[in-house]
Amino acid sequence: MNAHPATEVLSAYLDDEFVDHRQIEVESHVEECQGCQHRLDGLRRVVDQLQRVPSARPSMALARGVETHVIRARRSRSIGMSRPWLQIELPHPAVGLGFALTVGFAMMLYFFAQSGAFRAAPDLPDDRSRLIMSPAGPESPLPQGQRVSAGGRSFVLQGDAWLESQLSTAQLPLELPAGHYAELAASHSWLEDLLSYGRDVIFVTDEGETVRVTPQGVGRDGSQPPLPTRP
Amino acid sequence: MSVSKAISAPISSNPAVDLAQRHRYGDESAFEEVYQRHSAMVFNLCLRLCGEPSRAQDLSQEVFLRIFKGLGRFRGRSALGTWVYRVTVNHCRSRLGRRRILTQSLNSGTPQSYLEDPARGPEDHLLANDCGRSVARALLELPRCFREAVVLRDLEGLAYEEISEVLGVRIGTVRSRIARGRDRLRVALETPR
Secondary structure, eight states: OOSOOOHHHHHHHHTTOSOHHHHHHHHHHHHHOHHHHHHHHHHHHHHHHHHTSOOOOOOHHHHHHHHHHHHHHHHHTHHHHHOGGGOOOOOOHHHHHHHHHHHHHHHHHHHHHHHTTTOOOOOOOTTHHHHOOOSSOTTSOOOTTOEEEETTEEEEEETTEEEETTOOGGGOOOOOOHHHHHHHHHHOTHHHHHHTTTOEEEEEOTTSOEEEEOGGGOOTTOOOOOOOOOO | OOOOOOOOOOOOSSHHHHHHHHHHTTOHHHHHHHHHHHHHHHHHHHHHHHOOHHHHHHHHHHHHHHHHHHGGGOOSSSOHHHHHHHHHHHHHHHHHTTOOOOSHHHHSOOOHHHHOOTTSOHHHHHHHHHHHHHHHHHHHTSOHHHHHHHIIIIISOOOHHHHHHHHTSOHHHHHHHHHHHHHHHHHHHHSOO
16 A cells, blocks of 8 residues: 555554455555554544543433333323233334325226226227217117118117118018128128127118128128027 | 233344333333443433533433333344434434534533543543543534544444444445544644643
8 A cells, every 4th residue: 555544544444444454454554654653643542532531420310300201101101001902013104105005006097997098999990980970989878769870871779779760670570591691791891880889780681671680690700690580 | 710811022032122022011121121221321422412411311311211112113123222322313413403512511510420430440530530521522522423423433332333323324424424523533632722
């Protein structure tokens, strides 16, 4: 060690606070440096004088004063002392804060879920807006008698089905040949839109037949499910 | 035949925690034990930090009241002595604040009972009293942060690590405060008055 050690280093050296090699470094420097030896002696004298300061002995008045304070404090918490199981152990403040944040976050999620912010938008064909003129979405409750336009036709909601306007319920039921239906589902995608409201669709085909279509009947893969008939 | 079951504190492997649990369960001797062990230390620390024996007595009483109220919550994360030191230093800080400390009180009229140390002989005593007063006076003129560090190290004999725990600062800071405090004391004691 060539540089003169700082006072902080000399003071810590005096207290044996360094690990071996550092202690030896300072020691070897001080042995050779008169100035640092002088500084170290000055610090040593201070420490020596501090250690000679007599310690004071507390008087009996302190013991009496403490006793008075303690008796008063004991009286005020006597219930807790006699029933230690009543004493509530408070958790660390960080635990409480974590709990409060978790509860707050959970409540926020709940309210968002309730408001429908996380609900996925229905996967509808691009031309849906053109086909269905209903102001509400597929999930919203629809009043009986609600009218929509789709595929150039006009439908009205009656019971559990969309009926083409000119069709009366007396004309039901009807079964459609499978081949005929597949062709129908493939060429009229707007049927899916109507079915997405959770209602069947009853309409008159171009051939003049009355057809009832259920959600099972409109498969994107072109399958030909059986068409249920009204009981 | 009725059997009354006394509520006893659960036994801990750490004697200090055991003491705290006894206190929590209403054992009066637990606090007395703490007082017997630490009263001299608390009083001396208060005296060195405030400089007035009567004020030190008041502060000590308040410190022990704090200890009485807080002992039940002691969990043994540090040694009991370190915890008592911390309570004392914090209380003195809050009560003394930035108020200027009266340095005359140790200069004149210090009651003999406060400075008596039965472990010393009469000659030692005279020398210590004379020297002790000038050092104690110089100590009170130090800034609070240096004074705390020097008192804990050179008068109370705490290790740097313990001082760091008591004051809530890093060891490097403790080392620096002790060195600067000692250096200022050296200058103060070497300057003739």
